[in-house]
Amino acid sequence: MLNLWYKNAVLYCLDVDSFRDSDGDGVGDFRGLADSLDHIEALGATCIWLLPFYPSPNRDNGYDITDYYNVDPRYGTLGDFVEFMQAAQDRGLRVIVDLVVNHTSIDHPWFQASRAGDPKYKDWYVWSKDKPADAESGIVFPGVQKTTWTRDAKRGEYYFHRFYKHQADLNIDNPAVREEIERIMGFWLALGVSGFRIDAVPFLIEGLTEADGSRDPHRYLSEMRQFLAWRKAEAILLAEANIPMDEADDYFGSGDRMNLIFNFPLNQRLFLSLARREAEPVKSMLKSLPDIAHVGQWATFLRNHDEIDLGRLNDEERQEVFAAFGPEKSMQLYDRGIRRRLAPMLGGDRNRLANAFALMLALPGTPVIWSGDEIGMGDNLELKERDAVRTPMQWTAGESGGFSSAARTDLVRLPPANGPYAPLHVNAESQRMVDGALLTTVEHLIRIRRACREIGWGDYEVLDLEAPSVVGLRCRWRGGEVVTLHNLSEHPATVDLTGVVEPDKVRHLIGQETDFAEDGARCVMRLGAYGFDWMRVTG
Template structure:
């Protein structure tokens, strides 16, 4: 029997360098993260996703890796990592790590040898051209910075391929030696206890754009190779792909249950924000229905925000503008004309009821929920920082200097702290919210605890429950004879709904935005507040 633990995990994403600094140098580290494991366990987290922590020049937030077998010295030692893994396992918390193998750093020893010696075995680890073709702008990951997929290297005497920054040369995935090296990297971290990998930029990994004679079916087959290697070393480990693709391409990553176990649900995420902007349940239903059926071992990872911009590129231009108008009306809040560089509370103007509504949706929509660090306390953003830096400020632990993140001078921090306004650490922090039973942190702990009691939301068979109100989204999930129903009102106006296809009128309120009158067992008429939410167990 397969271990499908990921179907009902509570995932928490963090960057070690911005979470907790243990030694006062201004940079978060593994000893600091280890100190906070009890906090994470208390919140109800069962799986951590760690952003890259490998040695790196940090041109791209650690995604430019120069050693796949080590820990950035700023963040600790390999011994610190092993101790962290031991302590996490004691608390029942699994760990997945970023596998960044579409590209390396230009400073990686492989690239340095490749550019220095045409006869080196590492030369074919990368993709070279003497006369590269013109770049299609849609294939450039950072169009505001780079204008080409190729950059000339004087020492190599040739152009090298890069879809991201020019400091990140693409690896040649068509080379069997590169594939073997990737599996070796996976094997190393699996031996140290990780439960899987988040595959960064998965489409770039297998599309083969710019690689001469690359066959798409061969590159896609590498996903199966990765999965086979993974389960040969650890049967319960998972692969989670970052693949923001159209619905007809999703099968490339799930396969027949023999490739990735999990995918980020980018399509549903974008439709959710469009539905929130329109206050229209049909838009959210559409987002669910365009997702293809997948093998029973496959799962979606749902999220509100992550470490990048809120990308909207699978929507129509008019739909993107609707979201901008509702949640990012100023140009400084937008990114590349297709994304929002804000955290959720500022997008919703600090409306606590609406914030709760969105996270209630996150916890009940079909799939596994993921929180990003700071979401549990309603952290804000700093739009004075460039690009994605606006949503990458340090964790706010207390009202002490730097939010309790570090004792270093503020100008020495790895990332700035938010120190002014309603989202400044003086007003918004873990310590103050832990003392307040009405805080968003206390609410999140209760919501997660309740969600864990009803695994049907994560692994059950879902269906839409029709109502008589266009703004009210209702769905049920059923598993092993148990059924739960969640109802969400996307509008500010209270509604009284009639569920047209409820399984049973005997509904037990298990979680809601406020106390409601008990539902008459002879009636399927249900009240719900403006921006309200109600979870029911069907008896």
């Protein structure tokens, strides 16, 4: 029987370099991470997703890799990684790692050999003698990136880079490259990881063809999954794939491709709902989600380590979200996104933050939490591009937030120095033992979410409650039933639950500012401002 552990998992994403520094050099490391796992365990997360930690020139937060089989010396050694893995296993925590194989750093020995004409590596990258006519189209980072083809003086040809020019795209069409990718996967599986988050999946497979031009590029995803199942049956593939819903089947397959796919379209509609304080954008998106194989699962999230990508909203909708959450140009990025953390976008309102977390955890799928959001960390807009949301974890009220003993100027990235989101005001230590603090609220929500297996495993129904600000969902699985309600408005809302639940046949699991009200034969619930309620139907 398949172990579908990810169906009811809670993922916690972190960057090793900004989580905890054990040796005082200003950079987080695996020893610091291993010593801080109690926080993740207490939060209730079941799986850690590590951002890239491989050797890198670090021009793109580690996504420009020079060695897939090692650990960046700033973070420790392979031995330190193994010790961390053992510490995670001792706490019952799984670990997945980033698999970034659509490109490498131009400093990678493979690229250096390719540009030098080494016969073994000559065709490991995508080269062209002439600059293609479409070199200025398909740019991923408008305003920062100028082209997708750059001339290499040594080889005298142009190399393709879907992203920055220091990240040359691997030639996935080359069987030797695909064989090397399997070798990389096998290496980290042997060290105990439970799977991979695959970076930029649509771009990874975009160049795949067969000799007759008939190849379906998505078939490669089946090959990756087949290798994974052969090496470690319960390991998973989590796809970063910002795709329209009509392409979902291509990526999930019949259950033989991606286990999890980030639901970017739902995330964008969620922020539109939050901006409008109206339920309809989320409800309509949920109603339009396609049926997927039972072993497949969407991954839901509020924020992550990148910008909020609003590219699938129309221009008017995007401007609504900008106006609500990123009105200043310095808060926006790539003409499509917002580079802010969740807490400042929601004005630091503890009730609104709790409501947002509750809604995300109630959505069908596997929830993913970005490190620091559980305590309401802020951003540092003085940092470049996406670094604004990648500031060090704030453990204590000290100047560096307890992240490191190094001088503030030596930190890998600077946390906010002043204001309501500085470590003095926002840190894990001050919230850990306080009832009603954001951290303890999120911990409670996660415990309840893990107990509500109906949400992760079951079928869901979007409830039409005639309350414009309320998202209502009903999930059923193996005879169990859970109903969740979330009021996105700053004003109280009244919900008619007649025919949905009966007051004497529900058990309240968690909620804030809610109560049933007597209203004749009707079943009515009042939700306070940003109020929510989760109920288990008992009979």
